[in-house]
Amino acid sequence: MQFHVLTIFPEFFASPLSVSLLKKAQDRGLVACHVHNLRDYTADKHRSTDDAPYGGGPGMVMKPEPIFAALEALGRRLERPKRLLLSPQGTPLTQQKVGQLAAEQTLVLVCGRYEGIDERVRTVVDEEVSIGDYVLSGGEIAALVVIDAVARLVPGVVGRQESTRDESFSTGLLEYPQYTRPEEFRGLRVPEVLLSGHHADIARWRRRQALLRTRERRPELLDTAPLSLEEKRWLAEQGLSPTYG
């Protein structure tokens, strides 16, 4: 999987791409990240990437020329680039969308700045994607979110153990509570069932905890999560527990 990022702040990407999972994925040749400075695609002597808005008003707007020039230059070099614009006006990013993006060979991520981007840029991208209903100072953090989420789905990037774990959005539910040593910490005990060694009991307890937690925090997920009839019946029988109520 190849990622190409267009940004006026290429420095932004140095440390997030140089640690942990993304670093390992790049070192192993599973993922390549190329960060392109939009200023390198300017033609004027001040290397401007923004200008005042037509019609007046506050702030500056990103100019179309550097973005068009960068996309055209990349388009000549890349095989089948999928061009994404990160903005709060885009289609919300879901794990399903992440899965679709992971099926691409090359993603080009265009980072706008918060004040705005010339509308004509939208004519040269394939999709506009939002990572959530809040405003960031720029698309850079959103691009890193997309890179991280998509890279995790590239075969070999995430270890077999982690990828078979019951993560939320694979089960359609929130995750069950987890504990590590010690057995008792500041008077807080690890639930007895987890110390029992009874794998079937542990699996049932975890599933039930995930169901309770999902109902409490994200009840709308229960509308689409695949639950068995027995689980639906069990959940309906449960009052609000002291833990979650």
Ligand code: JF5
């Ligand atoms: C941006 C115009 C880009 O704020 C965001 C964002 C929020 N969710 N997803 C992306 O991107 C920065 C703002 C305005 C273009």
